Amino acid sequence: MLNKNTIWRVLVAIVVIGLCALYALPNIYGEDHAVQISAGRDATVTESMVKQVEKALSEKDITPKRIEFEDEQILVRVNDSDTQLVARETLENALGDDYFVAMNLAPDTPQWLEDLGGTPMKLGLDLRGGVHFLMEVDMTEVMTKSLEDAQSDFRTALREEGIRYRAVTQRDDYVDIKFRDEEALDSAEFFLRNRNRDLTFTEMDDLVLRAVFSEAKLAEIRDNAVKQNITIIRNRVNQLGVAEPLVQKQGADRIVVQLPGIQDTARAKEILNATATLEFRMVDQSNDIRDALNGRVPPGSQIIEDQQGVPQLLEKRIMLKGNHIVDANSGVDEYGLPNVNISLDSEGGNKMSRSTRGNIGKPMATVFIEYKATDERNEDGKLVFEKHEQVISVATIRAQLGSKFQITGLDSPKEARDLALLLRAGALIAPIQIVEERTVGPSLGQENIELGMQAIIWGLAAVLVFMLIYYKAFGIVANFALVTNLVMIVGIMSMIPGATLTLPGMAGIVLTVGMAVDANVLIFERIREEIREGRSPQQAIHHGYDSAFSTILDANITTFIAGLILFAVGTGPIKGFSITLMIGIATSMFTAILVTRVIVNAVYGGRKLEKLAI
Known part of the structure; x- marks a missing residue:
């Protein structure tokens, strides 16, 4: 009989929607204002310090929601941002310079959800707030290290070649090699010139051969220093567990680092700045x-x-x-x-x-x-x-x-x-120093979230009303699929370790809502065509879903490929947009093709129908 649900189809729909809903759940619990205490290099945070923290807070009449000790860190949860500011200042004065005291927003997820691996969706710098660093590379130390390497290389190479020398001395921007006689100097110059094409050698007085880097080599050393430091900083950010960081070059010797939603700004600063x-x-x-x-x-x-x-x-x-x-x-x-x-x-x-x-x-x-x-x-x-x-x-x-x-x-x-x-x-190729530190406050991020949510809600509401009026009973099915689609996007974004929602990502969700309803429109219009051609309601439903599938698949695959390219070549906000776009494409196809068909089959399948409310 046409349009009867198979067990596997129902199970897949229930399991996938159930899992996504479960992992989307932590996002409704919100976050607590918190103060996090971590130790510097010469200190240790112990559980016994909790009493010291409680005493310092009670002297200022601050009553925390709770104090947690985990992974050699203390997290003090408070009720509001004003209390958070006072608590941070109080603890900084009480603990001294050996400890880092940073303000954070700590997820208020129930323990049973945390035990299942449930965490709130990570938000980008523009939504969550976070920290922006501008770092400067010390090029003087880069050149010094390069000259030290050249000095060591000269000694080893001349010793292996059997050429005797008196001394190899490194100066500000060159290396001097002093020889015993003219013969040794000439042999060394011929040998080293052929061996080191990126160095310029000049004979000086008193049997000295001076080596200087060429301009092209100097530019290459500087550029490589910045590039290698960027790679190393990215690795350090990954070690910190920060999702969707922005690390990129700015100018000749500076690096921009943005860490959205960082949980421990003090430790991030310590790790990133350490050479x-x-x-x-x-x-x-x-x-x-x-x-x-x-x-x-x-x-x-x-x-x-x-x-x-x-x-x-x-x-x-x-x-x-x-x-x-x-x-x-x-x-x-x-x-x-x-x-x-x-x-x-x-x-x-x-x-x-x-x-x-x-x-x-x-x-x-x-x-x-x-x-x-x-x-x-x-x-x-x-x-x-x-x-x-x-x-x-x-x-x-x-x-x-x-x-x-x-x-x-x-x-x-x-x-x-x-x-x-x-x-x-x-190890960083050269020392770096944070020359600018800017914190993006959660209040600005909250405003962006509210505006983005308004766009999603109004866009969704308009689509829901249109579908309900235009497609009647089938419009109700499509609306359920649309809401389910949003829940699945949030759930998947919460499950993926590296996924972060940014303001452009919210734009991707709005776009996904339109694309999801587009798949339903294709299916429902095809069902209408089948009915106009004289097929029975059951046949119209069956052929409508089967015939529209290839069209929906082609349209979504091309858009998914575009999103994949954006993710591969883009950075920061572009990646945020492409992630939600690709996830939205996958979930919209799932809900439009599988979930709505399960519902339609459950309502209409196996029944003798005279007409459809579509």
Whole structure:
């Protein structure tokens, strides 16, 4: 018999709509104004601090909705934005500079929904609010590092070639190589010119060969520094779990970062701004550190303090730099102490193997390096960065190391996780400093949400009224499908980890409403045509759905491809629009073709009909 529902069709419709409705549910619970407390590099948030937070708030007559401790962070939920401001200021004064206190909006999703993985739909910067950073790359440090690499490369290459030299010295913007005689200088110049096409070599007085980067190479180094920093910042943002971030170049040496709906702005700032890398050096055992502390530091050594402030005498020669690290994960060693497991690339593994082969039984230090901006600027108006070095581990080399090894001696699991995150995401090619920080408040986002919702509601209402008047009973079916379509879009957007609703995304939803009703119009008009041609109501329904399917599929596939291209080549708002467009196309086809047919078959299928209310 025509138009009878099959079990699989009904089950698919019920299960899909039910799942989407379940995961759309968290969006109706709203959010709480909250203050989030996280620890800096030299501090730890513990559960015992909750009492300290409660006491500080009670002294200011602030009654929080509740205080939560999870993942070494404290979240204080309050009733309104005014209380949130006072609570933040109170906690900043009470906890000091070792802790980050940031205002956030925390989802108020019931625990049973959270246990099922239900979370509210993520909103973009224009709807949710968030933070905008303008970051500046220190090009001076880029050039210094490039010259250091060239200096090290010259020493290795000349040594392997058997060309003797007196010294290789790095200056402000060039490298000088001093030779013993004219013959060695001429041999080295011929060898290095052929080996380094992007460098200019000039003979100076006193048997000195000077190497300078060409203009083309300088431009390439600067451009690569910005591009690589952008890639690394994107990786760091991904590690933070921020959906739909905007990271792009602005000008010659600046990067724009927008983090919509960020849950911990202070931690984001700390992670993004940190220029972290490692150096592995041997501890100098040939000289007495007491002599070095009295001012007699050996020429090939350097004093660096460890985390407890104890000075360590290290060799200046760097065994390995952090740019060879390809992966880093925190864990615990056989004694239950925190550590970081390091994986190196092939070149780094070979360097580590050569360096440790002859130093078994000797102590090796792991040096953590950060570049922090000062308040000063150089003659070009650029920020001046200060290099901070700290020994985080001194361990005896028990065996020849390769491409995998461990860093031990860390103070806490949090320090191990933070260090692993920074190293896994990549060491920045050059220091960066946040020169502009702008917060987009939730009040502006709320206004955008209200205007966008008005557009969706009025557009939907107009379509619902039209369908009800023009298609009668079938219009009711189409209207149910349209409402279901919106619920499914919200549910799917809430389920997809990277999906974010932006203001252009809301425009995509409005467009989807029109496209969804278009599929119903095609089906219903085809049913009318079948009836006019003399078919029975049951045959008209059957042929109407079957005949309209190919037309609907062709029209939606072409639009979906356009949305896919927008997603692939677009950024920011364009991606937001394309995501809702593609999801809307898929859900509108599902509701128009499957859901409405299930309802129509349930109402009209298997019955003797004289006419249809269409």
